[in-house]
Amino acid sequence: MKPVLSAIVVAFVYMLANGGVAADDTPADPYAALAKYEFGQSRLPLATIEEQIRKAPPSGYREIEAKLLAVLKSPQTTKDAKRFICRWLGVVGSPECIPAVAPLLTDEELSHPARMALEPMRDPAAGAALRAAVPKVKGKLLAGVISSIGARRDGQAVPRLSGLAGDNDPLVAGAAMGALGEVGTEEAAKALDAIQAPAGLSPALARAKIAAASRLAGAGKSAEAARIYATLVGAQRPQAVRAAALKGLVATLPRPDATKLVIETVQGAEDAMRTATIAALVASSDKAMKNAVAEQLPGMNPAGQLALLAVLADQPDVALRPAVLKILGRTSDVRIRLSALECLELHGEAADVPMVVRLARAEPKVLAETAYKVLERMDSPGVDDALVRLIESPDAGDRRVALTVLASRRVQSALPTLVRLLEGPDAAMAAEAARALGAMGRTEQLAPLAAVLVGPKSAELRGAAGDAVAAICNGASDKKAAAKPLLAALEQATTPPSRVALLRLLIYTRGEEALSAVRKAIRDENAEVREAAIRTLVAWPEAAAAPYLIELARTAEKPSHAVLALRDGCLRLAGLKELPLPERLSIYRSVLEVAKRPDEKKQAIAGLAQLPSLQALELLQGCTKDAAIGDDATLATIRLARQLGAFYQKRAMAALEQMKSQAAGEEVRKELEEAIRAVQNAGQSPDGFLVAWLLSGPYVEEGKSGQDLFDVAFAPEKPDGRAQWRPVALPPGGKPGLVEIDKILGGQDRVAYLRTRIASAKDQDAVLEIGSDDGVKVWLGGRVVHANNAVRPCTPDQDKVNVRLKQGPNTLLMKITQGGGEWSACCRVRSPDGKPLEGVTVAPDEP
């Protein structure tokens, strides 16, 4: 057939199949199309009707219902259409539709859809229709009708359900029992009582009774519920049922009986019943009962005490404290003491603090640890004050505990007391106070701590104060404010030891002013101070120190100072990864200029070899001619060129070729050859995964999903397109070849492109094993070789694409779409028989 004609035929057939399609793709009369609908056809008419329902307010439902009913009643309407109609009558339907829907309850295939219409319908007529269907159906269909009756909790169905519960078909009988449980009225409960179930159905009957009792309890009919539960706790019942019944009993018995039951069972021999009782107690809102149980705690056996203490520990509204204190006073059983102690976290009061502090020093260790935990978390009013008072206790052990806990609780109100102790006459207390200030002090406490360093105090105290200052400065967010009191103290400090101590601490505050003070101190008249200042400068954490360290290296009288400045100062700073690249480069450059010994120059070379930058490569190349360090520089240059080769192939190759021309030794030539080969193939891992790419993106278009964008051409795929590319290398140790675009670009409903170049020694066949999340389109040498607009997670060999590589360079371009969630791709090059491909190197061109 001529192409144009065949296209018309196809369109016509399509139109017929879809009930007439309007120009904008919406069916002209979706209800007409619906009537003929069968699974396998386009859902479009159904989706259109769903859209109409979505746009209609409830007042518009009558009209839609009428249209649906018209189709439902028509004799030509397909079964699959009726499925759809019934389902939506469950939303838009009214009692109007019952006469048409109810007869479907007897249809093998449409019974469930009919129930989807009737079950949610509030009108009692729906319930009547379901009840009326009962005598007309058997087996599975009857079980289904019964389940809808149960779901509606139709009290009027009880007599009928009661009869069905004795049915010979266990499927029907079981469903009827379950339905009675759901109905859960007194009448239903009586009906369940009267049932004599065969052995196979007695679990179902018991569960139905539990359900009924639960409903009765929920309706306030506790006595009736309790009666039912009581019939189900007997030892012959299955464990699960007994536990549920016991739990129910505790909730429904009159308080004195429930209390007695709890107290008895919790101390009883059966673990499962104890657990069920506990669960019931927790779920109960009867405060008076819980208090009554708590009151009896001290007299209970260990099993009961353990169980109850554990669970009541979490319950703030139970008056547990008196019992806990009694138990702690009486029992020596460690497990019980532990459980009781833990209760004080929620139930303890300020008055209990001294006792718990004493326990924090007692044996066994597990008790002491728990006591600490309790002290840290006690919330009652006055606890902080009680702890602060203990700071000044005559008992050293108590003091220690109090200080530790206060620090952990970060109690600000303790700070004045701590400062008072710090400045007081008792040196040991002062040292403890200093340690506590280290844990919880703030910038405001730096002045008194610094004053300790300036004054004539014991070594222990000075040490503790110094540590505290360091800790506070480390944690301070405003380092400048922290520096102020230290600098002020430095001004006041007259003795060399005090100046030395303060200088050393300036490292923790950092900042311009502190650095300035350190530089000044390098010219101090006292040699000790000068030495301390130099060491502080050498250890300075900020790059701002670098120029001064270089100056020091140039001008230092002692050669050892010069070495310190370069090695422990500059080179340390240059090695900090968080410093910006240009700063690190600049420090290395200065070190190379100023260093007198080859050792420091070699260290600088080693550092430069780690910097992924072309300037570093240049600097290293510059050093290769130097006699003392030439060999080191050569090897470092080779190493760096190899690293950079993945993205700066041209320049890396140029550097390597140049060095080849001047290379002397055999070893070096060998390394060069290897490096050249590696750079040529930098884009590929040993097992064929592509590991270095250029990435361009993201590309988006308003209102279009990732899938929509599959066929929208952006710059990278246009012959004259100009796009921005960035190099992406896969870190070692991740999933082989997996490019996680979501981690680099992020976002939803967009696309990105990956590009690299495969250089082949000859024309040959190859296979690309591709994985993508979501979809992928692949060009090789400018031609589309694969397209899969998928929505899927990425696994390595989802798509295998046969390609033909030509001799020379073959540009590989992949477009990856993103809907939502993860966004990734991977590609592996293999020969057609799955083995590694010979004669192929891969590297992206330069961006």
Added chain:
Amino acid sequence: MTSDNLLGRRQFLRRVAGFGAVVALPTIVPSSVLGAAGRPAPSNRITVGCIGVGGQGNGNLGGFLGDPRCQVLAVNDVDRGNMEGTQRRVNEAYSNKDCAAYQDFRELVARDDIDVISLATPDHWHAIPAIMAAKSGKDVYGEKPFSHDLREGRAMVDAVSQYGRVWQTGSWQRSTGDFRFACELVRNGRIGKVHSVEVGLPTGGAGGNAPFTGPPPQLDYDFWIGPAPWAPYSADRTHWNWRWQMDYGGGQLMDWVGHHGDIAQWGLGTDTTGPVEFNPIRAEFPKTGIWDAATRYRIECTYANGVKMIVQNAEGSHRMGAKWIGSDGWLWVDRGGFEASPKGLLKDKIRPDEINLYRSTNHIGNFIDCVVSRRQTITPAEVAHRSASVGHLCVIAITLGRKIRWNPDTEEILDDPAASGLLGRAKREPWNIF
């Protein structure tokens, strides 16, 4: 019976605790407390049965195989291929041939020697096995979203509560990364008074155009359909892609609300309640193919105290994850992503006397800890039901295209019978949730 043996074996426990606690203390029960180091003797192990062993089920299985306190005794799947493959995996892990395999989950649930169930079926098959397991005295590790409709969710919570079971939901984000810390920062007022939280979930995709064919011979397709409405088999219907079909799943919205929606509620402190209003701003649905769940969606939910939760597919400035916005700043958290303003919050510390949320660093480990101690897990049934409910109500709102008003205490939709009808689904015979 099972529970009896379980607890009797554990007399060496330092404490026998209760479950369903009103306030969950943040504790880790160290395994050293539970007994000697090393693997317990076979009679002391917690026995596990796995219902649904496709992709996620096998993932979870790894956690159980890796916990020395457990012994996996049986696996079940309606797909014989999945079933037999997983059976082999278990036997290889234990170097024996003891693992049983069932195509009918009821045979597994009927076993008295199985203590806990790992449940990873499609959503439409969550409620029935869960309720059966609870009512036969088993504890459950159940996948998210908790339920396929709100009413069955409540039935599941009630069954777990009435029968005193331990439940853990597969909302594992609570046990990893920065999620707990982020919620603690929010709960302790670090961003001031919270006025909204943005919940970003993935965008859905259209599709499902594979032709209808007979089901593959290893799949019991009628059983797979189970309580859902019958429809013919296609390769796009089952195994992973059921997620995009409302008869079995709930689209990306329901698939992910149990992660980021759950975290959002945790940060708001609304674990046992939910919003009172669900206002659908926009929703787009596929027009063809059997994948009918919404692709793009935005629902603005409001809590009784005025706080707003915006549930939206992540696009533009609305990112995947949860972002709380308050009077003094904001906090955003996702897997591998954690940002705040002011930035310093990321380095802040929560004091012991502040709100410290439940600490768990291993989601399956926490479940087993609680199976032993009977304490509440980090994502118990009620909590999971509430985060799933947010999802269900959002779905109802976009399905009907109008604002839904909800009473979280009585669990009723106000003044809207049609919407109320969507809270539950009639189950296909012979299945029901009694």
